Structure formats: C-alpha cells, structure tokens
Amino acid sequence: MKNLNKLELIERAIHNDKLKKKLGYVCVYCGCTNRLILTIDHKTPLAREGKDEDSNKQVCCYVCNQLKGALKHEEFKRYLKNLYELNSLQKYSLNLMN
Ligand SMILES: [Zn+2]
Numbered sequence: 001m002k003n004l005n006k007l008e009l010i011e012r013a014i015h016n017d018k019l020k021k022k023l024g025y026v027c028v029y030c031g032c033t034n035r036l037i038l039t040i041d042h043k044t045p046l047a048r049e050g051k052d053e054d055s056n057k058q059v060c061c062y063v064c065n066q067l068k069g070a071l072k073h074e075e076f077k078r079y080l081k082n083l084y085e086l087n088s089l090q091k092y093s094l095n096l097m098n
Pocket residue numbers: 027028029030031032060061062063064065
C-alpha cells in the first residue's frame with residue numbers, strides 16, 4: 001500500500017468508522033464487541049493480492065487481526081478450527097460455522 005499523507009489517513013479512518021457501523025461492531029472471528037479494539041481487516045490481505053476495496057473488508061478485533069497476519073479469511077477460519085479441535089475447546093465463535 002502506498003504511503004498515505006495526513007489527510008488521506010484521516011479520510012481512511014472516517015471511512016473505516018462508517019464501514020464498521022455498516023458491517024456491525026463485532027469481530028467476525030471471536031465475536032468481540034469492544035469498539036476500542038475493532039479494526040478493519042482485508043479478507044484477502046493486500047500482501048496476497050487482495051484489493052483495497054470495501055467488498056474485501058471485514059470487521060475484526062486487533063487480536064484476531066494480529067493472529068490472522070497474511071492468511072486469507074478461509075485459511076484463518078481453518079486455522080482456528082484446527083486449533084480448537086486440537087485443544088478440545090468449544091467453538092471460538094458461531095461465526096466459524098458460516
Ligand atoms: Zn477477534
């Protein structure tokens with residue numbers, strides 16, 4: 001992604017806030033609703049040829065976003081499912097069933 005100047009960063013932050021409002025203030029992976037740590041994540045990361053457009057964006061908490069790294073949405077869901085099956089834990093989120 002190109003370097004953004006201050007005005008572009010502010011415009012991006014405003015746009016991301018609108019997007020969170022539209023998509024809902026909830027992490028698609030863990031169901032976290034703490035607005036202070038909700039971020040906008042690229043389903044297919046930019047590093048993996050994902051596009052920087054709204055159809056490729058989702059709401060995701062900071063923790064899940066960090067864990068997801070450069071994984072694609074479906075790859076990260078598989079990773080979480082495997083992780084929880086290995087640990088015999090309950091489903092991380094009902095969202096994983098989608
Ligand atoms: Zn999360």
